[in-house]
Amino acid sequence: MAVKRQKAITWALGLAASVAILLWKPTVLIYGLQTAGLYAAIAIPMGLVLGIVHIVNLAHGEFMMLASYATYFACKALGMDPLFAIIPTALVTAAFGWIIFQITIRRALKAPELNQLILTFGLAIAFTQVINLMFTSQTYKMPLDYVSASMDIGDLTFGTWSFVFIAMAMLFSFGLQFFLTKTTTGKAALAVGQNPRGAAIVGIDVYKIYGLVFALALALVGAMGALFLTKSAIFPQVGSPFTMKSFCLVAMAGVGNIPGILSASILLGVAENFLRAFRGTRGWADIVFFVLIIVVIMSRSLKGRKS
Amino acid sequence: MLKIRGLECGYGRMKVIEGVDLEVGAESVGLFGPNGAGKTTLIGAIMGINKPWAGSIELDGKSINGMETHLMARMGVALVPQERELFPGMSVDDNLMLGAAYIPHAKDKSAEQLEKVFSLFPILKERRKQLAGTMSGGQQRMVAIARALMSNPKLLILDEPSLGLQPSIVAEVFEVLKALKKTVSILVTEQNVRESLKSIDRGYVLENGKIVIEDSAEGLKTNPYVLKSYLGL
Ligand SMILES: Nc1ncnc2c1ncn2[C@@H]1O[C@H](COP(=O)(O)OP(=O)(O)OP(=O)(O)O)[C@@H](O)[C@H]1O
Ligand SMILES: [Mg+2]
Numbered sequence: 001m002a003v004k005r006q007k008a009i010t011w012a013l014g015l016a017a018s019v020a021i022l023l024w025k026p027t028v029l030i031y032g033l034q035t036a037g038l039y040a041a042i043a044i045p046m047g048l049v050l051g052i053v054h055i056v057n058l059a060h061g062e063f064m065m066l067a068s069y070a071t072y073f074a075c076k077a078l079g080m081d082p083l084f085a086i087i088p089t090a091l092v093t094a095a096f097g098w099i100i101f102q103i104t105i106r107r108a109l110k111a112p113e114l115n116q117l118i119l120t121f122g123l124a125i126a127f128t129q130v131i132n133l134m135f136t137s138q139t140y141k142m143p144l145d146y147v148s149a150s151m152d153i154g155d156l157t158f159g160t161w162s163f164v165f166i167a168m169a170m171l172f173s174f175g176l177q178f179f180l181t182k183t184t185t186g187k188a189a190l191a192v193g194q195n196p197r198g199a200a201i202v203g204i205d206v207y208k209i210y211g212l213v214f215a216l217a218l219a220l221v222g223a224m225g226a227l228f229l230t231k232s233a234i235f236p237q238v239g240s241p242f243t244m245k246s247f248c249l250v251a252m253a254g255v256g257n258i259p260g261i262l263s264a265s266i267l268l269g270v271a272e273n274f275l276r277a278f279r280g281t282r283g284w285a286d287i288v289f290f291v292l293i294i295v296v297i298m299s300r301s302l303k304g305r306k307s
Numbered sequence: 308m309l310k311i312r313g314l315e316c317g318y319g320r321m322k323v324i325e326g327v328d329l330e331v332g333a334e335s336v337g338l339f340g341p342n343g344a345g346k347t348t349l350i351g352a353i354m355g356i357n358k359p360w361a362g363s364i365e366l367d368g369k370s371i372n373g374m375e376t377h378l379m380a381r382m383g384v385a386l387v388p389q390e391r392e393l394f395p396g397m398s399v400d401d402n403l404m405l406g407a408a409y410i411p412h413a414k415d416k417s418a419e420q421l422e423k424v425f426s427l428f429p430i431l432k433e434r435r436k437q438l439a440g441t442m443s444g445g446q447q448r449m450v451a452i453a454r455a456l457m458s459n460p461k462l463l464i465l466d467e468p469s470l471g472l473q474p475s476i477v478a479e480v481f482e483v484l485k486a487l488k489k490t491v492s493i494l495v496t497e498q499n500v501r502e503s504l505k506s507i508d509r510g511y512v513l514e515n516g517k518i519v520i521e522d523s524a525e526g527l528k529t530n531p532y533v534l535k536s537y538l539g540l
Contacts, residue, residue, distance in 0.1 A: 184404075184408050187404070187405060187408075188408065190394070190396070191405050194394045194396050195392055195394055195395070197356070198391075198393060199394075200375070201354070201385075201386050201388065202405050203458065205375075206377065
């Protein structure tokens with residue numbers, strides 16, 4: 001009962017806040033949701049890996065950065081639009097991720113968590129520095145005219161291209177939900193996430209599932225890498241804030257909670273754009289995630305102490 | 308069916324199983340012993356959960372020493388673990404479905420097998436949609452047994468199947484095992500020696516990692532040591 005009421009109050013406050021923002025600064029809400037879509041679509045695969053393989057991949061955003069670079073040079077060479085590269089990039093990134101999983105992460109799965117964090121952090125540094133050596137710290141950007149599409153409602157003008165990220169986040173979350181609850185392989189993956197020992201007993205090849213789930217997550221990351229390139233300039237460190245923000249969102253949502261990632265992304269996206277809307281607070285937008293993660297960790301440990 | 312010779316096994320530097328010979332044919336075999344004797348460890352070695360240190364394990368004449376757990380399952384060895392090892396966040400239905408889905412000789416017959424399993428444990432049919440983790444301990448034990456049966460095994464290994472079950476269900480479980488042994492080889496560990504002696508053909512007593520007694524069910528019932536230590540007479 002108390003929990004229900006608390007939930008209702010949270011929802012009511014959230015609704016009131018969004019109505020207030022909508023009336024006062026409509027673009028904050030619109031851009032906030034677009035940003036949320038981007039964050040959620042990138043964080044969902046990290047949540048998938050954490051929920052099933054039980055590993056925090058600190059090279060998550062760096063894998064996306066690699067995918068963006070690969071897309072950039074492939075598109076440059078072939079004169080292709082990055083949109084057509086989404087599926088090929090997803091496949092190539094999945095294969096690359098699977099190989100990296102087999103030669104590194106797989107060996108650390110039974111190691112203490114700290115060793116796993118050091119390993120993926122090391123991968124992140126290695127990826128960034130290799131790109132730095134190959135292509136320098138110069139930024140690259142695809143000149144695409146459709147990304148500047150905009151829409152007018154009354155005297156309000158806003159960019160529309162980034163709505164594609166919301167569509168992507170929706171596609172990922174519904175697709176994964178379907179995979180995990182309706183297909184045999186998906187159910188096996190869930191089972192491995194909940195009890196790897198029990199899964200082996202019923203004949204599931206646990207390490208094969210780990211590899212598969214990692215590759216699937218990397219396919220989504222690869223798709224986002226290609227899509228990210230349409231909108232943003234890329235440089236060697238472009239992935240690292242996404243690693244941090246994805247981690248923040250996954251931590252807020254809790255393990256195995258895709259809808260939780262979506263709502264956490266909305267909170268982060270809207271809060272960032274809210275601060276960006278004022279000259280005085282613009283610089284603070286990039287540390288919102290940091291504040292959020294501290295709040296989450298503090299409230300979790302308080303809750304843990306109570307129970 | 309199963310033939311173990313000179314098996315040694317343990318954890319870290321501690322040897323728990325110190326040279327065990329054990330056989331299971333087309334029959335039902337009991338494995339008894341006090342807490343900490345090494346029953347679960349021995350089963351773990353058969354199932355590939357812990358790696359044997361020495362000795363040999365054969366299934367149908369084929370060495371399965373150190374084979375991975377999921378391959379053991381696919382070869383027709385089903386385990387009902389002492390700790391149940393269910394998928395707590397998934398429904399009873401999904402737990403049972405996964406019992407058969409990765410077993411080559413069982414996955415096409417899973418619908419029939421499900422009916423059989425439901426007739427053995429009608430309560431599971433009523434609770435099909437309930438999450439396994441929210442069921443009572445005894446009900447979870449039933450799910451674990453049912454999940455193992457879904458794989459249509461040649462060899463069924465049960466580690467303390469009656470643990471935490473009410474007496475009427477215990478009797479029922481041993482009835483089920485008695486009926487099953489016509490088609491499946493069974494290896495079962497039990498604290499409830501009295502009940503299980505009614506369903507098994509042969510038994511071993513394991514103490515401190517060594518087999519100290521090996522006899523038929525009739526022989527065990529009249530063995531003075533067994534009577535004193537395990538049947539409390
Ligand atoms: N994972 C483990 N790591 C270290 N030692 C273990 C482990 N599991 C069991 N042991 C030790 O191995 C010995 C045998 O344990 P085991 O669980 O095989 O006994 P058991 O006969 O199944 O007992 P019970 O009747 O209580 O289930 C015990 O001394 C136990 O402390
Ligand atoms: Mg035991």
